[in-house]
Amino acid sequence: METISGTLHDKLRDIVGEAGILPETQIAAYTFDNCVPKAVVLPASVREMQDVLRFAAAQHLSVMPAGAGTKLGIGNLPQKVDMVLSTTRLNSVVEYEPADLTVTVEAGIRLAALQAELTKHRQFLPLNPPYADRCTLGGVVATNASGSLRLRHGTARNQVLGMHVVHANGNVVKSGGKVVKNVAGYDLNKLYIGAFGTLGIITEITLKLAPVPIQQVILTTQFQNIQEAVDTGLSIVRSQALPMFTNLFINSRSNLRPNATCISEKTPTLVVGFGGDTETVRWQRNHVQTIMEQNGGTSVTIREGESCQSLQDAMRKFPEVNGTSDDRIIAKVNLKRTDIAEFAQKAITPALQGLIPKIPEETGEMMALLGSGVLYLAIPIASVTDFQPLADTLTQLRQRAMAAQGNLIIEAAPPELKRHIDVWGSVGSMRGLMKQVKAKFDADSLLNPGRFVSSI
Amino acid sequence: MHQKEQLIAELSTLLGPKNVLTDATALAVYECDAAPSFKALPDVVVFADTAQQVSDIVKLANKYNAPFIARGGGTGLSGGMLSVQGGIIIALNRMDRILEIDLENERAVVEPGVVNLLLTQAVQNQGYHYAPDPSSQKACTIGGNIAENSGGPHTLKYGVTSDHVLGLEVVLPDGEIIEFGGTVEETPGYDLRGVLIGSEGTFGIVTKAVVRLTRNPQAYQTALAVFETMDDASNAVSTIIGEGIIPAALEMMDSLVIRALEEAFQFGFPLDAEAILIVELDGIEAGMQNQTDRILEIFKQYTAREVSYAKDEAERQQIWKARKSAFGSFGRLAPNYITQDGVVPRTRLPKVLRRIAEISEKYQIPIANVFHAGDGNIHPIVLFNERDADQCERVEHVNMEILSVCAEVGGTITGEHGIGVEKMDYMPLIFSRADLQVMATVKDIFNPTGLCNPGKIFPTAESYAKLGLQPDTTGRF
Ligand SMILES: Cc1cc2nc3c(=O)[nH]c(=O)nc-3n(C[C@H](O)[C@H](O)[C@H](O)COP(=O)(O)OP(=O)(O)OC[C@H]3O[C@@H](n4cnc5c(N)ncnc54)[C@H](O)[C@@H]3O)c2cc1C
Numbered sequence: 044m045e046t047i048s049g050t051l052h053d054k055l056r057d058i059v060g061e062a063g064i065l066p067e068t069q070i071a072a073y074t075f076d077n078c079v080p081k082a083v084v085l086p087a088s089v090r091e092m093q094d095v096l097r098f099a100a101a102q103h104l105s106v107m108p109a110g111a112g113t114k115l116g117i118g119n120l121p122q123k124v125d126m127v128l129s130t131t132r133l134n135s136v137v138e139y140e141p142a143d144l145t146v147t148v149e150a151g152i153r154l155a156a157l158q159a160e161l162t163k164h165r166q167f168l169p170l171n172p173p174y175a176d177r178c179t180l181g182g183v184v185a186t187n188a189s190g191s192l193r194l195r196h197g198t199a200r201n202q203v204l205g206m207h208v209v210h211a212n213g214n215v216v217k218s219g220g221k222v223v224k225n226v227a228g229y230d231l232n233k234l235y236i237g238a239f240g241t242l243g244i245i246t247e248i249t250l251k252l253a254p255v256p257i258q259q260v261i262l263t264t265q266f267q268n269i270q271e272a273v274d275t276g277l278s279i280v281r282s283q284a285l286p287m288f289t290n291l292f293i294n295s296r297s298n299l300r301p302n303a304t305c306i307s308e309k310t311p312t313l314v315v316g317f318g319g320d321t322e323t324v325r326w327q328r329n330h331v332q333t334i335m336e337q338n339g340g341t342s343v344t345i346r347e348g349e350s351c352q353s354l355q356d357a358m359r360k361f362p363e364v365n366g367t368s369d370d371r372i373i374a375k376v377n378l379k380r381t382d383i384a385e386f387a388q389k390a391i392t393p394a395l396q397g398l399i400p401k402i403p404e405e406t407g408e409m410m411a412l413l414g415s416g417v418l419y420l421a422i423p424i425a426s427v428t429d430f431q432p433l434a435d436t437l438t439q440l441r442q443r444a445m446a447a448q449g450n451l452i453i454e455a456a457p458p459e460l461k462r463h464i465d466v467w468g469s470v471g472s473m474r475g476l477m478k479q480v481k482a483k484f485d486a487d488s489l490l491n492p493g494r495f496v497s498s499i
Numbered sequence: 500m501h502q503k504e505q506l507i508a509e510l511s512t513l514l515g516p517k518n519v520l521t522d523a524t525a526l527a528v529y530e531c532d533a534a535p536s537f538k539a540l541p542d543v544v545v546f547a548d549t550a551q552q553v554s555d556i557v558k559l560a561n562k563y564n565a566p567f568i569a570r571g572g573g574t575g576l577s578g579g580m581l582s583v584q585g586g587i588i589i590a591l592n593r594m595d596r597i598l599e600i601d602l603e604n605e606r607a608v609v610e611p612g613v614v615n616l617l618l619t620q621a622v623q624n625q626g627y628h629y630a631p632d633p634s635s636q637k638a639c640t641i642g643g644n645i646a647e648n649s650g651g652p653h654t655l656k657y658g659v660t661s662d663h664v665l666g667l668e669v670v671l672p673d674g675e676i677i678e679f680g681g682t683v684e685e686t687p688g689y690d691l692r693g694v695l696i697g698s699e700g701t702f703g704i705v706t707k708a709v710v711r712l713t714r715n716p717q718a719y720q721t722a723l724a725v726f727e728t729m730d731d732a733s734n735a736v737s738t739i740i741g742e743g744i745i746p747a748a749l750e751m752m753d754s755l756v757i758r759a760l761e762e763a764f765q766f767g768f769p770l771d772a773e774a775i776l777i778v779e780l781d782g783i784e785a786g787m788q789n790q791t792d793r794i795l796e797i798f799k800q801y802t803a804r805e806v807s808y809a810k811d812e813a814e815r816q817q818i819w820k821a822r823k824s825a826f827g828s829f830g831r832l833a834p835n836y837i838t839q840d841g842v843v844p845r846t847r848l849p850k851v852l853r854r855i856a857e858i859s860e861k862y863q864i865p866i867a868n869v870f871h872a873g874d875g876n877i878h879p880i881v882l883f884n885e886r887d888a889d890q891c892e893r894v895e896h897v898n899m900e901i902l903s904v905c906a907e908v909g910g911t912i913t914g915e916h917g918i919g920v921e922k923m924d925y926m927p928l929i930f931s932r933a934d935l936q937v938m939a940t941v942k943d944i945f946n947p948t949g950l951c952n953p954g955k956i957f958p959t960a961e962s963y964a965k966l967g968l969q970p971d972t973t974g975r976f
Binding site: 140141142143144145165166187193197198200201210214215216217218220221222223224225226227228229230231232233234236237238242253254255277281283284285319320321322323324325326327377378379380381415416417448449450452467468469470471472473476477479480483484495496497 | 601602603604605606647648650654658659661662675677678679681682683684685686687688689690691692693694696697698714716717737738740741742743744745782783784785786787789790842843844845846871874875876909910911912913914915916917918922926929930931933934935936937938940941942943944945956
């Protein structure tokens with residue numbers, strides 16, 4: 044390649060045109076970990092995407108793949124931030140045949156826009172990650188983001204059928220296909236899902252869909268203590284009812300209101316939702332209400348219709364943080380479901396007591412997706428100046444989770460904390476293979492360098 | 500393979516002579532799987548009992564530069580366990596212990612040689628089952644299921660093997676024992692667990708798996724409908740799915756299969772029917788009848804001639820017995836058969852089935868169909884006599900044309916049986932060289948010497964020639 048003259052922006056403009064470069068005034072939306080990218084590039088075609096990547100490779104510029112930028116904060120501190128490459132202009136529905144119950148879209152489509160299209164045919168993509176209205180599908184898949192619906196429908200790993208990915212060298216490759224079953228060759232979809240853009244940029248995705256349930260109902264109830272709440276939730280998961288989600292809220296506060304006043308601040312609140320046709324839902328409502336009441340649940344409330352949606356939307360926001368304000372840390376603890384109660388009470392509560400300056404009584408706000416064994420922990424950090432003690436506490440909690448065959452991942456944190464702790468934790472004996480995968484796919488470490496596990 | 504005698508001697512020292520087979524007649528049992536058109540004789544078969552033994556065997560194989568291949572139940576349909584370059588077959592049937600059952604967390608930890616159905620039987624009294632249910636479930640193993648990412652009739656609602664496996668212990672091709680995934684639903688880093696599942700035994704040997712157990716549904720409703728034409732039956736299938744009804748299973752059998760089943764087992768199906776659909780709903784009893792009624796209407800719309808319900812569990816089992824016996828009856832139709840395994844978008848089923856009938860007609864090779872219709876996963880059974888060279892040649896064309904049709908309509912060439920040796924020639928129908936190159940890159944990471952199950956999955960220069968394509972002179976393909 045010839046030597047580069049002129050500024051980075053001029054060169055990029057040659058590839059993607061004026062419309063393909065985000066004006067400097069808007070770059071703030073794509074800053075993360077206090078890093079401001081030199082450019083935010085928005086290719087209008089896969090070809091442009093390839094050209095930008097080839098240009099970046101020739102110039103040894105690092106590339107942060109992005110959708111709308113809602114989850115850029117996830118990951119360790121970057122080694123190098125040159126440009127953000129966003130898929131948001133690749134946002135069309137490529138193929139949708141409702142009777143096949145599958146859809147193919149470009150990765151930059153907003154999840155909300157896709158859902159709106161699918162709803163017209165009474166179908167939906169059963170993924171409800173946070174940042175509902177802004178996130179792109181590519182971002183959701185790249186981060187394997189999920190929400191409470193994973194209890195019934197799993198995550199992107201269970202729903203993606205195929206994709207197109209542009210590698211760091213600019214090559215476009217295909218993995219999987221467009222049909223609901225496919226074992227031809229290796230299942231490389233799995234490699235890209237949850238790789239946080241470190242292996243390539245996803246440009247097209249084919250997914251399985253689900254029919255929208257005719258009716259939905261949500262029951263909420265409160266318990267004296269966490270153990271009772273968890274046990275009840277798990278009895279419901281294992282009962283003949285087929286809940287869409289079984290969420291437990293502990294020390295619940297601020298950001299769920301005003302849509303979720305049924306969720307108590309003082310007592311653990313169990314929220315169980317199900318869907319189906321009228322009779323199925325009615326049977327489940329009665330069955331679940333009985334289980335709740337027999338197990339000591341009080342003030343059972345029942346929601347139907349519109350109010351179900353607003354509560355679901357509110358719960359979905361739980362792991363969100365407000366852009367760069369970094370007002371809270373979010374940790375995601377993956378556990379066996381039977382370990383959740385003990386972990387919340389015996390590990391988290393004592394570990395946090397007295398830890399946060401000015402609010403010594405703070406023991407963390409928690410949302411558990413009970414059936415899936417996921418416990419989200421939110422810790423307010425506005426008053427924290429020294430992050431070392433908090434990092435030490437999180438390390439202890441991580442060790443405890445690992446001793447119980449689980450793990451703890453920090454999903455949102457300010458750079459001050461990330462200086463003291465690896466947000467991912469150990470990948471054990473898989474480390475060597477993961478490093479090799481990265482080295483083969485992105486030899487010069489251009490894609491999101493340093494942000495993933497094991498300094499990948 | 501050099502120094503075969505020394506290798507065998509070392510294997511005998513390691514495992515004891517009774518766990519090492521070298522006798523020609525004993526080896527013959529291991530020369531093929533359930534796709535007997537492909538055969539290859541291993542040099543030696545060994546029985547392993549622990550992960551450590553597997554690791555030791557693999558290290559010996561490396562020392563002698565011998566290929567090695569895991570074998571579970573030997574029910575594979577793509578020649579996956581064939582020792583095409585000779586070497587060691589590592590039989591895992593003795594590693595058949597269920598190590599842990601944790602119903603509270605709906606998990607089990609099993610060894611790879613556990614037979615699929617035995618896992619379900621171990622938990623069914625407590626109201627659970629292992630959801631992936633290949634029709635071969637009486638004989639296939641969890642290890643084989645993981646290698647092939649197997650499905651089954653109930654995959655339509657419950658997903659494939661990959662959706663039910665959380666963690667793996669694997670002996671890598673260099674002998675190292677490594678754990679992937681875990682007991683919990685997510686672990687940090689790349690999903691190498693997901694990449695290993697479906698890698699057809701080319702990334703290492705699975706020695707332990709953490710799998711999900713699934714609560715038995717409260718109720719089932721199983722019905723069998725008889726149609727005048729394949730078109731009607733397949734239109735009924737895509738209408739059901741299109742309406743947002745997801746049955747637990749939705750299976751189709753055509754007239755040839757019905758005839759073979761009747762001759763072999765006398766289930767009492769009408770011999771003049773063109774197609775039978777088996778539909779099973781499961782879940783909550785309340786409201787199920789509404790869905791059944793709706794399905795009935797759809798059946799009527801497509802002029803189903805008769806519909807019968809299973810009135811009790813015994814009748815339900817009888818229907819499933821018919822479906823699962825289908826493969827056992829093909830011997831009546833022809834001396835040999837090949838089971839194809841394409842998948843097409845469900846809305847394309849009528850068109851694709853018509854094309855298959857035309858192909859059968861064109862080459863005068865009978866084709867029976869029994870398949871997972873709800874998933875669009877067709878199983879054309881290509882019937883022939885391997886002693887007839889002319890038929891064999893026509894069968895080659897038939898296979899190629901069927902898979903080309905699947906590729907053309909946006910489908911794939913295998914939905915659950917794997918590529919193995921059987922379909923490697925057809926990989927270029929659906930993957931570009933660049934796509935295959937990426938797969939090869941990943942294979943080289945796991946299996947750099949290529950000794951672990953060689954000669955599978957990837958097309959060769961001859962494959963390209965067969966498809967009338969230029970082989971790539973610079974790259975690997
Ligand atoms: C009548 C009949 C019906 C069938 N129906 C279905 C069906 O409905 N759905 C479906 O998906 N399949 C079906 N099959 C195909 C077959 O049963 C599956 O592919 C099954 O998973 C193979 O399991 P196995 O234990 O017999 O494996 P094998 O045939 O022994 O081996 C298959 C492959 O797995 C590898 N392997 C085995 N064990 C291990 C291990 N521990 N670690 C790594 N690799 C390993 C082998 O090397 C080989 O490549 C059917 C087969 C028959 C004969």
